[in-house]
Amino acid sequence: MRIRLTSIYVDDQRAALDFYTSKLGFSVHHDIPLGDDSWLTVVSQEDPDGPQLLLEPSGHPAVGPYRAALAADGIPAIQFAVDDVAAEHERLLALGVQFTQPPTDIGPAVVAVLDDTCGNLVQLIAEKPPTG
Template sequence: MRINLTSLFVDDQRAALAFYTEVLGFTKHHDIPLGDDSWLTVVSPEAPDGPQLLLEPAHHPAVKPYRDALAEDGIPLAQFAVDDVEAEHARLTARGVVFTQPPTDIGTAVVAVFDDTCGNLIQIIAEKST
């Protein structure tokens, strides 16, 4: 068993696609129209055949209270691995990304949390070698 697809609810698929590709650097994988929305996925350019992230419309009535509660408590909805949190923090800050938690050493890793502008908090992490 392996993870092939995971999803994030987004307020606006087109805005999310722009943020995830133009700002974060992911690559569009699928963009299949489905009525007013799309089956819209992105992948890491480092693993184009790896797991896909579905940018899923946040229309379901349970989504807003769920995301609002997590954001209020500062809980990220997803975590992305990076090689160097400090470098990624500097790169993304220069691109206008707002961090809710600066790079923080938590012992086994360094983490930071940012607002994806699409309704989610996202954590980046660089695990320390042991």
């Protein structure tokens, strides 16, 4: 069993597409019109055959309260692995990305949290190699 697709709710698919491609560096995998919305997925340029991220429209009535509760508690909706959180933090700051948590050493990993401008908090993580 493998993870092939996961999703994140976004307020505006086109704005999310711009953020996830121009800021985070993902590539479009599918952009299939479906009425007012699209089946819109992105993938990592480092793993183009890997899992896809569906930029899911947030129109369902349960989405607003769910995302508001996560944001109020500072809980990221999704997590992306990076090699160096501090370097990504600096790169993304230079592109105007806002962070709610700067790079923080939490023991086995370094994390940071950013605002994707589409209604979500996103955590970046770099796991440390095991010691011992």
